[in-house]
Amino acid sequence: GAGVSQSPSNKVTEKGKDVELRCDPISGHTALYWYRQSLGQGLEFLIYFQGNSAPDKSGLPSDRFSAERTGGSVSTLTIQRTQQEDSAVYLCASSFNPLSSYEQYFGPGTRLTVT
Amino acid sequence: GENVEQHPSTLSVQEGDSAVIKCTYSDSASNYFPWYKQELGKRPQLIIDIRSNVGEKKDQRIAVTLNKTAKHFSLHITETQPEDSAVYFCAANSYSSASKIIFGSGTRLSIRP
Numbered sequence: 001g002a003g004v005s006q007s008p009s010n011k012v013t014e015k016g017k018d019v020e021l022r023c024d025p026i027s028g029h030t031a032l033y034w035y036r037q038s039l040g041q042g043l044e045f046l047i048y049f050q051g052n053s054a055p056d057k058s059g060l061p062s063d064r065f066s067a068e069r070t071g072g073s074v075s076t077l078t079i080q081r082t083q084q085e086d087s088a089v090y091l092c093a094s095s096f097n098p099l100s101s102y103e104q105y106f107g108p109g110t111r112l113t114v115t
Numbered sequence: 116g117e118n119v120e121q122h123p124s125t126l127s128v129q130e131g132d133s134a135v136i137k138c139t140y141s142d143s144a145s146n147y148f149p150w151y152k153q154e155l156g157k158r159p160q161l162i163i164d165i166r167s168n169v170g171e172k173k174d175q176r177i178a179v180t181l182n183k184t185a186k187h188f189s190l191h192i193t194e195t196q197p198e199d200s201a202v203y204f205c206a207a208n209s210y211s212s213a214s215k216i217i218f219g220s221g222t223r224l225s226i227r228p
Binding site: 042055091 | 161164216219
């Protein structure tokens, strides 16, 4: 079946521009996570959705970052006034069980480059 | 906040030898401990997980052990092969803040031919 998809796969933007990243989770998965991974680094947690609500936004680096999820499905991560340090791969993952005790399925990621 | 610590950050072993990666967690309520493998340029994928009602789980050359008293768990890879080269992440669920998975910082495993 279809896995987690993300778009775009690559995004190059100029410093100061806004970008929107999209995640389509696996159908029926209630939990959705956003992570950021800089080159050669670990998985930096950004935000977590349970249905359409975000119980934990603690990982968002600044108020330039926001995310929403509609219809319990698609999620968008928006970065306003992008900075060079925002350059990274942004990974989305979804999981079936709301108690976070089941496998997370990762998308292929969006590679963001801020010039 | 709750966290998961992982070590070593890098590990190099001779092909055919064993590799061990260790993690500790802080939330005593954690009861699910997955391990993910991320090959170069690819997305992380689950390779094995363990729940708190068991102390050890094996899947061919991979095994995980869990010590709930000490709050640590380990990944053991035996008879390592070149395709085992990757970054490995441990993780634990946490109920203290909104119930989510917390990842360790990763271990880059290299297999020497």
